[in-house]
Amino acid sequence: MSKSGFALLLCFVLALPALLRAQNPPPTTPTIKATAAEVVLDLVVRDKHGKPVKNLKPGDVSIYEDGVKQDVKSFRFVGTREVKQEQKATTAATPTATSGVQPLRAVNVICVVFHNLDPVSRRRGIEAVQEFLKTDLPPNTYIGMFTLDDRLNAVYPFTKDRAEAQQALQSVFSGRVLDFGLASEAVLTANPNQYTVTATIDGSGRGATILARLTGGELAKTVVNGAEVSNGTGANVQRGNQVLERRDFSNISGMRATDSIITMIDRLGTLPGRKIVLLATTGLVTTGDPDRFESIVEKANKAGMTIYSLDVTGLDETSSAQASNIALGRVADVSRSQTAVSTDLSAAKEKSRQGDTMMDAVRSSNVQSALRALSEGTGGFLIANTNDFRKPFQKILDDVEWHYEASYKPSSDKYDGRLRNIEVKLDKPDLSVESRTGYFAMPEAKVLKPFEVAALAVLSVNPKPKAFNYETAVYRFRNDGTNSHDALAVEIPGATLAAAPIPARQTHSVHTSLMALVKDSSGQVVDTYSVDAPYEIPDANIKAVLATPQMYTHPLMLPAGRYTVETAVLDREAGRSSTSVTEFVNPESQNKVAISSVLLIQRIESVQTPDPADPLIFQGKRLVPVVGGTLPADAKPYAYFVVYPNHSNTEKPKIQVEFRVDGQLLANQTADLPAPDATGRIPMIIKAATHAGTCELKITAVQGNESATERVTYSIPK
Numbered sequence: 086m087s088k089s090g091f092a093l094l095l096c097f098v099l100a101l102p103a104l105l106r107a108q109n110p111p112p113t114t115p116t117i118k119a120t121a122a123e124v125v126l127d128l129v130v131r132d133k134h135g136k137p138v139k140n141l142k143p144g145d146v147s148i149y150e151d152g153v154k155q156d157v158k159s160f161r162f163v164g165t166r167e168v169k170q171e172q173k174a175t176t177a178a179t180p181t182a183t184s185g186v187q188p189l190r191a192v193n194v195i196c197v198v199f200h201n202l203d204p205v206s207r208r209r210g211i212e213a214v215q216e217f218l219k220t221d222l223p224p225n226t227y228i229g230m231f232t233l234d235d236r237l238n239a240v241y242p243f244t245k246d247r248a249e250a251q252q253a254l255q256s257v258f259s260g261r262v263l264d265f266g267l268a269s270e271a272v273l274t275a276n277p278n279q280y281t282v283t284a285t286i287d288g289s290g291r292g293a294t295i296l297a298r299l300t301g302g303e304l305a306k307t308v309v310n311g312a313e314v315s316n317g318t319g320a321n322v323q324r325g326n327q328v329l330e331r332r333d334f335s336n337i338s339g340m341r342a343t344d345s346i347i348t349m350i351d352r353l354g355t356l357p358g359r360k361i362v363l364l365a366t367t368g369l370v371t372t373g374d375p376d377r378f379e380s381i382v383e384k385a386n387k388a389g390m391t392i393y394s395l396d397v398t399g400l401d402e403t404s405s406a407q408a409s410n411i412a413l414g415r416v417a418d419v420s421r422s423q424t425a426v427s428t429d430l431s432a433a434k435e436k437s438r439q440g441d442t443m444m445d446a447v448r449s450s451n452v453q454s455a456l457r458a459l460s461e462g463t464g465g466f467l468i469a470n471t472n473d474f475r476k477p478f479q480k481i482l483d484d485v486e487w488h489y490e491a492s493y494k495p496s497s498d499k500y501d502g503r504l505r506n507i508e509v510k511l512d513k514p515d516l517s518v519e520s521r522t523g524y525f526a527m528p529e530a531k532v533l534k535p536f537e538v539a540a541l542a543v544l545s546v547n548p549k550p551k552a553f554n555y556e557t558a559v560y561r562f563r564n565d566g567t568n569s570h571d572a573l574a575v576e577i578p579g580a581t582l583a584a585a586p587i588p589a590r591q592t593h594s595v596h597t598s599l600m601a602l603v604k605d606s607s608g609q610v611v612d613t614y615s616v617d618a619p620y621e622i623p624d625a626n627i628k629a630v631l632a633t634p635q636m637y638t639h640p641l642m643l644p645a646g647r648y649t650v651e652t653a654v655l656d657r658e659a660g661r662s663s664t665s666v667t668e669f670v671n672p673e674s675q676n677k678v679a680i681s682s683v684l685l686i687q688r689i690e691s692v693q694t695p696d697p698a699d700p701l702i703f704q705g706k707r708l709v710p711v712v713g714g715t716l717p718a719d720a721k722p723y724a725y726f727v728v729y730p731n732h733s734n735t736e737k738p739k740i741q742v743e744f745r746v747d748g749q750l751l752a753n754q755t756a757d758l759p760a761p762d763a764t765g766r767i768p769m770i771i772k773a774a775t776h777a778g779t780c781e782l783k784i785t786a787v788q789g790n791e792s793a794t795e796r797v798t799y800s801i802p803k
Contacts, residue, residue, distance in 0.1 A: 123492055124493055124494070125189060125492045126189045126491050126509075127489070128146070128491060128518055128519070129487075131518075133516075135391055136464050138516055139487065141511075145513065146509060147509070148508075150495055150496065152506075152508075157491050157493050159491065160489065160490070160491045161489065161490055163487065163490050164487050189524055191225065191358065191519070192227070193359045194227050194272050194360050196230075196231060197217075197365065198232070198233050198365065199230075200232075200234075200365065200366040201367050201368060206367050206397050213395055215251060216475065216478065217481075222247060223486045226245060227244065227358075229268060230257055232257070234345060235345060236345075236348055237352045239263040239269070240257050240262065241263070243268065243269060243272045265352065269356060270539075343371055343381060346369070350385050358519065360391065361393065362390055362392045363393050363395060363481075364392055364395060364460075366394060366397065368398075369459065381459070382459060386463055386464075392459055392460050393467075394457070394468070396468065499609060500527060501526055502525060502602045502610045502651070503544075504541070504542070505523055507522055525545075534615070536617040537615050540655060543655065543662045543664060550661075553581040553656065553661060555575065555581070556714075557576075557601075557652050558574050558710070559572070560682040562682070563679065563727065564672070566674050568643055569644070570640070570700050571671065572638055572700050572710075573638065573639040574638045574712050578713075579632060579634055581656075582597060583659035584631060584658065586624075592623055592624060593624060595630070595631075597655065598655040598657060599614075600653050601650055601651065601653075602651045603649075604650075604651065612641055614639040616637055636710075638707075640699040640700060645671045647670050648670070651664065651665075652664065678734070679786070680726060680727070680728050680729070680784065680793045681726050682795055683726045683784055683797040684724065685716075685722045685773060685799060686708050687710070690707045700727075708725055711799070716775070716799050716800065722773045722799070723771065724771050725768070726768075726784055727767065728769065728786045729786075730765070731788055735789075736788050737758070737788075738787065739756065740769070741753070741754070741785040741787060742783070743782075743785075745780070745783070746781075758786075778801060779798065779799075779800050780798065780801060781797070782798075782799075
């Protein structure tokens with residue numbers, strides 16, 4: 086390119102500053118200040134049978150953070166009454182800052198599981214759960230909904246919104262089955278140590294779950310599985326045939342039923358926090374093997390689950406007892422035939438199987454007994470033979486709310502965003518404790534969103550994952566005497582992201598999560614930025630969208646110093662993640678001419694709500710930079726920068742622009758600058774030259790004997 090040709094481009098630039106007048110950003114201070122100085126930790130202690138322990142003393146508990154024993158400042162038992170009083174006081178009080186406190190409240194997970202329900206009992210089950218959701222659930226309680234057959238199906242993701250859960254009940258049997266990992270994300274990220282960064286959940290996978298306690302009336306020994314049962318002759322004949330079928334396949338049906346319970350425990354048992362399962366069912370048939378059943382109860386206790394079985398049949402003993410009465414009557418008939426001298430082959434067969442028929446009649450005559458054993462064996466209760474669930478539901482919540490509260494001051498005062506592991510040890514080995522197993526050392530006490538926890542977990546992994554490439558840059562702008570105004574930019578190539586097809590809607594799903602931690606030279610977090618971006622794109626547009634990079638920018642206002650930006654990007658559809666680390670320096674403010682970083686601009690976008698503090702916003706428009714260093718051969722980029730004249734210098738500012746390719750100088754031009762705008766700055770945009778090879782655009786602001794230089798480098802394929 087000739088020097089004269091380059092001069093024409095430069096002259097074109099000088100006419101554009103009026104188009105890019107900027108609003109004057111208000112002076113601001115750093116975004117984040119370290120505030121958390123004390124950790125308040127909730128503890129739930131149970132014995133080996135799942136029963137709550139309420140007589141612990143402070144000396145019975147030791148708390149370790151990152152392997153270092155902590156000095157426990159306070160330890161107390163908090164019952165239902167105290168919880169209610171604290172909730173009432175919190176609601177009535179004017180919101181105040183919680184400076185100096187990091188509350189790690191107990192995570193309560195309630196899994197509502199619908200099992201063995203026909204169309205009539207489904208309605209009863211939904212009505213019962215609706216009644217349960219009317220109770221006052223403790224704070225930090227997540228509710229998820231599942232159906233259980235041969236596998237556990239997530240039908241609604243975990244939520245803390247009771248109204249939302251009430252509405253979801255209406256479609257619990259007609260909605261689509263959800264991916265278990267996505268449905269459980271809110272709970273999995275509630276306790277950082279329990280979060281798995283990448284997971285594939287299928288029919289043989291393992292998940293997590295929740296527990297709930299129920300209590301109820303006395304058990305009727307003759308009640309069995311049933312709904313609205315007809316007592317007509319034809320119906321009884323059919324029932325008799327079903328008795329024989331059930332006897333012939335009793336072991337198979339018992340194995341299938343208990344296998345489904347094992348599946349439920351495996352899937353839900355890995356969830357963090359206090360896990361409560363509310364099993365809405367019409368009964369449970371077992372194999373009759375006590376060792377197998379005991380192993381199931383032991384498995385649930387090891388998983389930290391408390392199961393509350395809710396027999397939704399209610400007060401309906403007459404119809405429910407029909408099948409077992411027929412089975413017992415069949416045994417009596419066979420017994421009477423023992424005295425007969427001659428019998429046909431069919432009768433002889435029935436005599437040989439009299440024991441099987443008796444065993445099945447006894448097992449199936451009370452399918453509530455298995456529910457009771459499962460519930461009480463895990464520290465829960467069985468609710469049965471009642472249509473009034475209010476009292477037992479309230480008893481469940483009373484059990485959920487009690488806990489111990491311990492507080493300590495962490496031995497480390499650095500808030501670097503890293504995961505701090507918490508371990509609680511008890512002096513009594515036959516007891517188990519549930520608590521938060523860790524927290525991220527963030528300098529402000531805020532509730533982290535699930536995707537933020539996932540990103541922080543990725544940043545805490547060593548070695549850090551690098552599944553795909555993306556670009557991160559920090560552009561420095563003016564120093565107002567206190568802070569430098571910078572812009573963080575992250576560019577994610579669309580082609581690296583997975584697009585999951587949704588055939589029914591003729592669309593594709595693309596889902597990206599991003600989090601950035603800005604740290605000072607001591608490693609302290611001074612600013613954060615996060616965004617969760619799920620998109621559903623029509624099939625006709627998916628190629629064009631994936632060919633365009635995703636760009637995210639965030640304004641920074643920081644004092645002079647050396648900084649590090651740690652970013653994590655999660656491709657949610659592919660279950661992949663990548664991280665990067667970028668360093669930058671904000672110099673001290675000087676009374677001389679200055680120049681901002683030089684940005685390559687790929688496009689200018691409109692924004693609905695411009696941020697006056699964002700240096701990339703001008704006249705309601707956003708400048709979208711090119712962060713990556715390689716441009717296509719047909720690229721026509723622009724370069725943007727801002728000159729900050731020294732107003733105490735009477736010399737008129739100028740700029741000198743040099744263009745090099747592979748180190749060879751191809752153009753060099755000096756030009757006068759226009760007058761500063763109302764903010765005292767001179768924003769500039771030029772059409773950047775392109776040439777095959779490694780290009781460098783060097784721009785120097787000159788004012789008398791003062792000068793300041795910035796460069797931008799980019800490559801054009803040969």
